[in-house]
Amino acid sequence: MDELKQWVNEIHLELSTRADKGRVADYIPQLAKVSSDKFGIAVAPVNGPVITAGDADESFSIQxxxxxxxxxxxxxxxxxxxxxxxxxxxxxxxxxxxxxxxxxxxxxxxxxxxxxxxxxxxxxxxxxxxxxxxxxxxxxxxxxxxxxxxxxxxxxxxxxxxxxxxxxxxxxxxxxxxxxxxxxxxxxxxxxxxxxxAMTCRQLAQSGLFLANNGRNPATGFNVVSPRRARRINALMMTCGHYDGAGDFAFRVGLPGKSGVGGGILAIVPNKAVIAVWSPGLDASGNSLLGTAALEMLAQRTGWSVFG
Amino acid sequence: MDELKQWVNEIHLELSTRADKGRVADYIPQLAKVSSDKFGIAVAPVNGPVITAGDADESFSIQxxxxxxxxxxxxxxxxxxxxxxxxxxxxxxxxxxxxxxxxxxxxxxxxxxxxxxxxxxxxxxxxxxxxxxxxxxxxxxxxxxxxxxxxxxxxxxxxxxxxxxxxxxxxxxxxxxxxxxxxxxxxxxxxxxxxxxAMTCRQLAQSGLFLANNGRNPATGFNVVSPRRARRINALMMTCGHYDGAGDFAFRVGLPGKSGVGGGILAIVPNKAVIAVWSPGLDASGNSLLGTAALEMLAQRTGWSVFG
Amino acid sequence: MDELKQWVNEIHLELSTRADKGRVADYIPQLAKVSSDKFGIAVAPVNGPVITAGDADESFSIQxxxxxxxxxxxxxxxxxxxxxxxxxxxxxxxxxxxxxxxxxxxxxxxxxxxxxxxxxxxxxxxxxxxxxxxxxxxxxxxxxxxxxxxxxxxxxxxxxxxxxxxxxxxxxxxxxxxxxxxxxxxxxxxxxxxxxxAMTCRQLAQSGLFLANNGRNPATGFNVVSPRRARRINALMMTCGHYDGAGDFAFRVGLPGKSGVGGGILAIVPNKAVIAVWSPGLDASGNSLLGTAALEMLAQRTGWSVFG
Amino acid sequence: MDELKQWVNEIHLELSTRADKGRVADYIPQLAKVSSDKFGIAVAPVNGPVITAGDADESFSIQxxxxxxxxxxxxxxxxxxxxxxxxxxxxxxxxxxxxxxxxxxxxxxxxxxxxxxxxxxxxxxxxxxxxxxxxxxxxxxxxxxxxxxxxxxxxxxxxxxxxxxxxxxxxxxxxxxxxxxxxxxxxxxxxxxxxxxAMTCRQLAQSGLFLANNGRNPATGFNVVSPRRARRINALMMTCGHYDGAGDFAFRVGLPGKSGVGGGILAIVPNKAVIAVWSPGLDASGNSLLGTAALEMLAQRTGWSVFG
Structure with missing residues (x-):
């Protein structure tokens, strides 16, 4: 767990200094107002306390x-x-x-x-x-x-x-x-x-725990969906969760995820954890640029990819 | 392992009696000749002998x-x-x-x-x-x-x-x-x-072992690709391996897979096994009807879905 | 003029007996109510009285x-x-x-x-x-x-x-x-x-006279548009006036025309006349089946095609 | 006829001085070699000698x-x-x-x-x-x-x-x-x-005479096609003869025409004449820029538009 905390901090630090943070969505004025410097990460393990870095407790539009x-x-x-x-x-x-x-x-x-x-x-x-x-x-x-x-x-x-x-x-x-x-x-x-x-990274990570835990929220003990349905929702996130960038996300990160033009991404690590990232700058496909990079790095270090 | 062998046999038996076996590809005469009754399954664990059922040692066109x-x-x-x-x-x-x-x-x-x-x-x-x-x-x-x-x-x-x-x-x-x-x-x-x-289910299952084993073929000891590339190929199979039925395959089976119009499907269970199935009858998307059903049932019983 | 009147009557008579009258538009209930037996023709020469046949003085939806x-x-x-x-x-x-x-x-x-x-x-x-x-x-x-x-x-x-x-x-x-x-x-x-x-064939034919007469309505003497604009509107009717059946209408009839799903068609004979037909049954492209046939026959007999 | 000759010369002269001559097709090297300064016009009346201006007797690729x-x-x-x-x-x-x-x-x-x-x-x-x-x-x-x-x-x-x-x-x-x-x-x-x-403007104009003369070539007396077929071919040229610029050509010129990426255009004036123009520079739709302009000006002065 300490190792995970360290990785999250390192990744946050490393990416924070990147010059290219992508382009904040501007199709509605309210989103365009958000600073591209915001950057938060929260990891909620299925059996442990939430780990955060950066602006993980600041609300953003989940879109x-x-x-x-x-x-x-x-x-x-x-x-x-x-x-x-x-x-x-x-x-x-x-x-x-x-x-x-x-x-x-x-x-x-x-x-x-x-x-x-x-x-x-x-x-x-x-x-x-x-x-x-x-x-x-x-x-x-x-x-x-x-x-x-x-x-x-x-x-x-x-x-x-x-x-x-x-x-x-x-x-x-x-x-x-x-x-x-x-x-x-x-x-x-x-x-x-x-x-x-509007949600924070911490809240988002917690909200996805049932998907990482066979349908049951480990924090509350409630069965939200059946294990089979949890798997199926994860499958949909993998194949369709990133608009026209789903193939690339699976290729680079290897986790089911759902992004929003507000710059948030929620990713599920089956049986292990939920990761929520937020950075408002987007790539060409409309997915958070730093957020995707953070997930790629974290999946790499933790070996959390579902693909081996 | 005995349990796995029993499941494979049960699934083969149950599906063999199905009336609707799908439609054999007929766009080339050579494929149209194959009997729709053919049905083979082979499972190659990363650390054990291959398990087979039905026509698992008969060659078919891998397409x-x-x-x-x-x-x-x-x-x-x-x-x-x-x-x-x-x-x-x-x-x-x-x-x-x-x-x-x-x-x-x-x-x-x-x-x-x-x-x-x-x-x-x-x-x-x-x-x-x-x-x-x-x-x-x-x-x-x-x-x-x-x-x-x-x-x-x-x-x-x-x-x-x-x-x-x-x-x-x-x-x-x-x-x-x-x-x-x-x-x-x-x-x-x-x-x-x-x-x-032309390959048999057994041969196909063996050929995919490197993808289930972080790039290294456990049978031969050869490093075929890096662990990272193995993951990435698996990701591509998950999002793109079944033509216009990739979403449905991920939803139902939850494994990276690649199908062919000859009726074969190769599916990877990261860190565990490779499954190859063959039944020439196809569904509307051009993927093996019984083959997909067999993979769905096997993934369900073994809990091998990558999605939890 | 007597010859024209005779042709119009003959064509109306001949087509009235056709078994296949096409399919009345049914996407809105009010149009579906109209009888497929309705059939009117009106020809307004630029320098003479309007000639009519059938239901030429009954109103229909011009759409x-x-x-x-x-x-x-x-x-x-x-x-x-x-x-x-x-x-x-x-x-x-x-x-x-x-x-x-x-x-x-x-x-x-x-x-x-x-x-x-x-x-x-x-x-x-x-x-x-x-x-x-x-x-x-x-x-x-x-x-x-x-x-x-x-x-x-x-x-x-x-x-x-x-x-x-x-x-x-x-x-x-x-x-x-x-x-x-x-x-x-x-x-x-x-x-x-x-x-x-809602207009009758007679009213429709009269309304198009300015397009057959270099922009000036011969009945009222008003200059509606310039000669150049009249030509251009006619050109648009020729290339675009019949949805995805414009090529076929030009091929068969050879006149600028505009159709509506109510079964009406307005066709312009530059420097000569305006023709309005109405028969609610439509062809596959959504244009009046008998109406198009009537225009084709009339253009053939009169030699009014703009294409020679 | 003298008036027509004068118009043709005036139009040729006026357009020859234009700075923007369009862009010569370069998808094959042989076409790219042709000078964008080439510009010929030929008008073949159905009952009179051919009138020409500019490079009307130089061959080009009719494409x-x-x-x-x-x-x-x-x-x-x-x-x-x-x-x-x-x-x-x-x-x-x-x-x-x-x-x-x-x-x-x-x-x-x-x-x-x-x-x-x-x-x-x-x-x-x-x-x-x-x-x-x-x-x-x-x-x-x-x-x-x-x-x-x-x-x-x-x-x-x-x-x-x-x-x-x-x-x-x-x-x-x-x-x-x-x-x-x-x-x-x-x-x-x-x-x-x-x-x-390869043809000259003069040859092209002569080749289209049967379409302007109800199917019969007035120069040779041969019936090439029936009057009905001549009309129909003209109709096809009107609606489809200029790729994705057919609507614009009908709107501006008002004559059936067929263009080629070599910079030639053949236009039919039913019962009157055939016009052939050649200028290798093309517009965005792939049709001769000066050629289209010449036809527009000539149709305007002669009143030859089929649309009134």
Whole structure:
């Protein structure tokens, strides 16, 4: 454990000095405001205290990492019927591409592209009012992380909404195929709020523990999902969790992970730990540049890759 | 080990009685001749004797599984410069799609789609005559499997050649972008022969041992690749090894694997074993139907999924 | 003139007895209600009285033919600056395809695909309230046809709105590129109303006279557009006026024309006449089956093809 | 006629001084050698002597204009059965795109995209040896132009062959769908030679006279095609004759035309004349920049647009 702590500190220190930190997302003003110097790491072992370095206790916008939580929630609600609405294959196009959606008759490729996540949120909405669905998602994330201090950044949610035409197009498009069933504005009202959830690296790492521990959160003892479902969610993260950079992430890091344009990445080390990193500068595929590098270095030193 | 042998036998027995065995590939006559009743399983533990069931010692056409061997060979020859010629991302389209190739200026998505494998073969050709390159590939496969009895099925190779227009189109197309550099007919002459290599499940399982054992073949003691490269090849198999069914294979089986339209699948269990299955009937994505089912059941019983 | 009248009657009679009348559009309930037996023809010579046959004085939903009127109106408002917002090339895809729109960064291929027509309507909206823009379009159509009895079918407009997700997707998508500038719901509010304009074949034929007469309506004496602009609008109808069937229409009929899914087609015979046909049954490309056949026969007998 | 001669000279003079002459095609060395200063115009009225200006009697590579001749030849051989092999719709993609070909199962969009022209050449080959087919095409062009001095530029043909991977890819691709039936190398052997036919503006203008004169060559009195077929070929030139710039050419010039990357354009004025222009500099769509401008100016002054 002391060795792990040392590695985390070394990696944080080494990467902090890098000149090229990537490019902070600027498609919404609220994200563009974040300093590219922020950099946090948290590692939550399945059987030990959380190890942190840097800005690991500062909140940031989890953005697409929220798709992992809503996927888990929707699977809990309707089980494998979810796969009638969304597929499980990696997407060969950019994360918000509408082309592939048309080729496949409105069925999104996987729950981690925007279209797929919107379809999942439509499932969670399930006849409720948007406000209730937002509340349910937030409560679920607090339950997973075992931390009631987690909240939604309303300014980010509003900013998303004001720049949400591409996602509105996706929602209307899927509605025309019957894949999205609630009014597009309601579904996106929920979706923009889930993306605006703010969490720290520490909270994120804790929230993913059930995936590293066969479905059971070791901190709380709650069985969140079955061992089989935990494996399957990890598999989806491996093949689809990094937009059009999933192949590269698997190649370099070798762990299931889910990234967000806020600069966070959540990675699962089955049976061992959860790693959460945050650095707002992104690479060309929209994934955290330093965050990916940190995970690559940590996986290398610990030998945690699932691939041997 | 006795438990593993029992599981393999049970799974073979249970699946043998299934009515739906999928559809045997018929795009070349030589493949269409194979009986859909053939079904073999071989498991090669990293530290123990091979376990088999059914037709595990009957040769079949390995087809696209050969792409795994040529990838390894080409990486040995030019290392990471290979990634200038071919990408590492899963493909959202069918395995022989030319559309994506055009969108990406002739650079194939990964070494396991046909275009990517042809580009890899072009690297191996490397100025030699086709005959020499074919010989080199065959010798490498024999070396990996530690079995000099492995050969090429000339009838299959000729049949491929006679129905090779789609692959010829891919080769010429990449040549127009400078990604393929030798004459198209020469590159495909080699490619069709590598696809026509005939192996048994036992031989296949043995040939993959280096990937399950950090790059070193435990049967021969030879270091084939570095531990890091072994991990990376496994990662590529996980994200790209099953055409447009890679996401589903990871979801259901949870192991790196490479399939071929001859009905074979090679799956790696890091640090533990290699599994080779063969059943010629294919599913809609072109992967062995019973073979995938067998791997899913075996991974379930053994707990061998890399995802927890 | 008597000869022309006879031809029109003969063609109407001959086609009326055809068993295969095509398939009435059913994507909105209000269109699906129309009988497939309806069939009208009107020919308006530039220098003589209108000739009609069949249901030429019964109103029908002009649908996409309205795109011709809004294009003319928008060109009158902002001139050639319109071409910064929409291109002038035929589309190789179906009329409501979003794929091509993504490939071309949100700039529609031409003003007659749905996306292009929505962009044109956004121009006409020009800061006004939707109600005012709808009024302006209606007044313009009445002016062109020289008939104040023309109206909008409110039930059709509401039905379009209720099934408008695909068009909403297009509008939001173009908004994300800045090609559409008003709120999507406002633009489509106008668009759905323009498509719901109801006209008779006689009114349609009269409304197109300015295009057959170098920009000047011979019935009213008003110069609607310059001779050059009239030619150019005719050219656009020739290359883009029939969705993915423009090539076939030019090949068979040889006249500039614009069709609508309501079953109407407006065709221009430069310097000679305007032809309007209506038969609700559509062919596979979404163009009136009998209407196209009638135009082909009439162009053949009159020698009116522009191609010799 | 004197007026026409004056206009032709004025336009030639005015455009000759333009600084921006476009970019000479450089995809094969033989084309890249041609001076961008070359500029010729020839107008062949259906009932009068040919009028010329500039380099109208200098030979150049007709390239894709040859597709017009092979289309006419193939229609003469198998009639409307040709449309089972190739469609008649404008293409929304670049002239040598393979994407659309895949979406449409190997059937080319029209006879003027490369794929379509290759399929037409496959028809002409019709079991003969390539040499014979080349001879037949050349004799047909000489017959059309009424000039036995027309020849093939062997250096250009060889240069095309040496850089023909993209077209080889198209041929193999169509062969995989059964649309092309002869060996790809044979079909392209013919195709590269037809593209390498060298003609002057005068010869080109004469060769198109049958299309301006209801199928009958007024110079020789031969009926080349029926009036209906002449109209239809003109229609195809209008909607598909300028690659992805067909809409713009119709919009600006208003005449059926076929361009080639050698810088030539052949335009038909039904019942009046044929215009041939040549200037090697191309615009972004691959059509002659000055040539298109000359046609636009001439159509404007003469009022020859078919659109009014």
């Amino acid at each position: 697409s990492i929220s798709k992992l939580f809503t996927l888990t929630l929707a699977l809990g609600q309707i089980g494998d019927r979810l796969w009638e609405r969304v597929d499980r294959e990696p997407s060969g196009n950019a994360f918000n591409s509408i082309v592939q959606l048309e080729q496949e008759q409105g069925k999104p490729r996987n729950p981690f592209v925007n279209a797929g996540a919107i379809a999942v949120t439509d499932v969670i909405l399930g006849g409720h009012r948007p406000k209730e669905a937002i509340g349910e998602i937030l409560r679920f994330v607090r339950f997973l992380a075992n931390d009631d201090a987690i909240n939604i950044d309303r300014l980010v949610a509003e900013s998303e909404q004001a720049h949400g035409d591409r996602n509105m197009a996706l929602a209307h498009f899927m509605r025309s195929f019957g894949v999205v069933r609630h009014p597009a504005a309601e579904v996106l009202g929920v979706y923009f709020h889930q993306c605006a959830i | 696209s599984i050969s792409k795994l061997f040529t990838l390894t060979l080409a990486l040995g020859q030019i290392g990471d410069r290979l990634w200038e010629r071919v990408d590492r991302e899963p493909s959202g389209n069918a395995f022989n799609s030319i559309v994506q190739l055009e969108q990406e200026q002739g650079k194939p998505r990964n070494p396991f789609v046909n275009a990517g494998a042809i580009a890899v073969t072009d690297v191996i050709l490397g100025g030699h005559r086709p005959k020499e390159a074919i010989g080199e590939i065959l010798r490498f496969v024999r070396f990996l499997a530690n079995d000099d009895a492995i050969n090429i099925d000339r009838l299959v190779a000729e049949s491929e050649q006679a129905h090779g227009d789609r692959n010829m189109a891919l080769a010429h197309f990449m040549r127009s972008f400078g990604v393929v550099r030798h004459p198209a007919a020469e590159v495909l002459g080699v490619y069709f022969h590598q696809c026509a290599i | 996409s033919i309205s795109k011709l009127f809004t294009l003319t109106l928008a060109l009158g408002q902002i001139g050639d600056r319109l071409w910064e917002r929409v291109d002038r090339e035929p589309s190789g895809n179906a009329f409501n395809s979003i794929v091509q729109l993504e490939q071309e960064q949100g700039k529609p291929r031409n003003p007659f695909v749905n996306a292009g027509a929505i962009a044109v309507t956004d121009v006409i909206l020009g800061g006004h309230r939707p109600k005012e823009a709808i009024g302006e379009i209606l007044r313009f159509v009445r002016f062109l046809a020289n008939d104040d009895a023309i109206n909008i079918d409110r039930l059709v407009a509401e039905s379009e709105q209720a099934h408008g997700d695909r068009n909403m997707a297009l509008a939001h998508f173009m908004r994300s590129f800045g090609v559409v500038r008003h709120p999507a719901a406002e633009v489509l509010g106008v668009y759905f109303h323009q498509c719901a304009i | 894709s204009i040859s597709k017009l001749f092979t289309l006419t030849l193939a229609l003469g051989q198998i009639g409307d059965r040709l449309w089972e092999r190739v469609d008649r719709e404008p293409s929304g993609n670049a002239f040598n795109s393979i994407v659309q070909l895949e979406q449409e199962q190997g059937k080319p969009r029209n006879p003027f995209v490369n794929a379509g022209a290759i399929a037409v050449t496959d028809v002409i080959l019709g079991g003969h040896r390539p040499k014979e087919a080349i001879g037949e095409i050349l004799r047909f062009v000489r017959f059309l132009a009424n000039d036995d001095a027309i020849n093939i530029d062997r250096l250009v043909a060889e240069s095309e062959q040496a850089h023909g991977d993209r077209n080889m890819a198209l041929a193999h691709f169509m062969r995989s769908f059964g649309v092309v039936r002869h060996p790809a190398a044979e079909v392209l052997g013919v195709y590269f030679h037809q593209c390498a036919i």
